Amino acid sequence: MTPETIPPYLASTLWLQGRVGHKQLKTRDFTRTLIESNSSEGIVLTVPIVGGSSAVKRLMPEDLEVSAHGCWTRIHLGAIEAAYGREPYFQHLFPQIAEVVECCPQQLARLNVLLYEKMMEFLDYSATIGDVRKLRESNPERCADITRRLEAKINTAHSYIESLMRFGRDAIFLL
DSSP states (O other), rough: OGGGGGGOOOOOOHTTTTSGGGGGGOOOGGGEEEEEESTTTOOEEEETTHHHHHHHHHHHHGGGGOOOOOHHHHHHHHHHHHTTTSSSTTHHHHHHHHHHHTTTTSSSSHHHHHHHHHHHHHHHHHHHHHHHHHHHHHOHHHHHHHHHHTTTOOOSSSSSSHHHHHGGGGGGGGG
């Protein structure tokens, strides 16, 4: 696995839109995500890494191992539930996300890839992106309007799960 194929932890909408590239990310960015909270900035969730911040500073993202230290999985899932538990698609996506986090693989890269795959499966990305692209080509103004309206209801710096839990499969228009 190369750094270019590893998504950040619960990748943001900005990252998935390609507005934040791998070269712009520091290794620590692969261990973090931002979700909605009571504060206007949101709350950062950080996956603990074996060796702590010194490992994050000296190793590449593909070499990082997730630490079992603390009860981070419970904290992350609780924060996600608190932030998005009332969203219309929460009950459909959360169990898939929770399963990956609770059975966390040892490698951070694997955790991030599995979470990314769950988000894309929820979207049915491979089956629908072709139709969305055709629609964008045939009616770019309409698609741009849909994207603008969806973006007005989310924080694109937050994890893409915000979009998925709020809009369901319509969140594909943000990509």
